[in-house]
Amino acid sequence: MAFTSSLRNHLWSTGTFFAVCAIGYGARRGIGTIYSTAEATQLIEALSRAGLYLGSAIVTASATTLALMLTLIGMIRRMEKDFDTETYRDVDLIARLATASLLISLMVLLAFTLPVGEFEELPQDWFIHLYNGMFAACVIMVGLVAATVSVLYRTVRRVIVGITPGDEI
Numbered sequence: 001m002a003f004t005s006s007l008r009n010h011l012w013s014t015g016t017f018f019a020v021c022a023i024g025y026g027a028r029r030g031i032g033t034i035y036s037t038a039e040a041t042q043l044i045e046a047l048s049r050a051g052l053y054l055g056s057a058i059v060t061a062s063a064t065t066l067a068l069m070l071t072l073i074g075m076i077r078r079m080e081k082d083f084d085t086e087t088y089r090d091v092d093l094i095a096r097l098a099t100a101s102l103l104i105s106l107m108v109l110l111a112f113t114l115p116v117g118e119f120e121e122l123p124q125d126w127f128i129h130l131y132n133g134m135f136a137a138c139v140i141m142v143g144l145v146a147a148t149v150s151v152l153y154r155t156v157r158r159v160i161v162g163i164t165p166g167d168e169i
Contacts, residue, residue, distance in 0.1 A: 024139030040127035062102035101144035
């Protein structure tokens, strides 16, 4: 019940997540079918070069977002205005999304440090599955950050409207 209610209340963030996932799926389809281990290994190496930067940036953004949510909670509690439970639920959702993206980013960074070209004893299709998994993790990681930004905007907007004097927002 709470999950479906959360989805209905956060259509923009849900839509943003699925839009990023659809773009990622389209990109993966655009890359095409991988036929050999050599192709998969080359794609993994190419993905890992960009993925290390992407993962590092998302780790930094997620950790910063979590710290700022603690600050926002403290600021809201000290204000003279009363905020509804929806604001606190949004802050909780932002923290959950940031935590999920942080954990996935850390796993992706760990996976990208594997010396893929050194594994000669593994089955042929293992590299293909590894590439698909790493690509999917990158897409989900970016989708979670995009959803976090969407909820964050809505929450910040609600706080601004709550503390701004007058009706000019």
